[in-house]
Amino acid sequence: MPALGLTEMHGPNGKMSTGIIAENPLAAKFLYNLLRANTGLEVTLVAELSDSTRVADAFIADNSNLPLPIGECLRWLRSHFPRSKLIVLDSEIHPDQMMYLRECGMDGVVEYRSVDRDLLSALERVLAGGLWLSFQPYTDGRGFDSIALTRDRITPREAQVIELVQRRLSNKEIARMLNIQESTVKFHLSNLFSKLHLTGRHELSDKTERKRNIVCSCPARKESFGSKLADKSIWTTT
DSSP: OOOOTTTTSSSGGGOEEEEEEOSSHHHHHHHHHHHHTSTTEEEEEOOOOSTTOOOOSEEEEEOSSOSSOHHHHHHHHHHHOTTSEEEEEESOOOHHHHHHHHHTTOOEEEEGGGHHHHHHHHHHHHHTTOOEEOOOSOSSSOOOOHHHHHHSSSOHHHHHHHHHHHTTOOHHHHHHHHTSOHHHHHHHHHHHHHHHTOSSHHHHHHHHHHOGGGTOOOOOOOOOHHHHHHHTTTTOOO
8 A cells, every 4th residue: 555645744753643542452453554554654552532642643533432422532632632633433424413523623534434445545635634524425335536526527625515415414504514614615516516517506416416427437446345344343342
């Protein structure tokens, strides 16, 4: 796996530090090995959140069997490490909960089934000051791939707006989620209507969900190691 372009950024020995918060030992080991495969990252396992917790450029919290609610975990991390980036791993987050977690300090969310595909890209994005929302409202796992979208006509920000429109969020709610002005949301929507030859947000939601190939050509994803782990319930304990 190629290293991310992080070595020129600050961090010990030229590396960015990442802390893994995961109660499940198998999940923690998988995440540790996945991140350690990248030579631009220094990875540590966080045993507990306390005054002895080491600062990291980014923390990745697996929202499975955490000893405290994920919102409280994020608020604790944000209060103790205000400059750190925070990524949540989960199977599904309702839009209302996602907005709440954003208010708690979350910078990105990655779904379990795409951890091995998206986590490093999400980490690179948030460390560069961006936002990563990888949840897609599709059952076939294809969705709007941000890299493919960059190659095509739709920008990554417009792809985020599409996803949130499909989740039936209002312009005001989308603005809160993406930390932009409501007028900027309207600007992106106007561009999307023009690019995709649509008349309104309802058509945007329906048409892009039924005919995703009008936006980008995303090949069907092969079964990945992460999806196999998810099928074997690595993210939960009995």
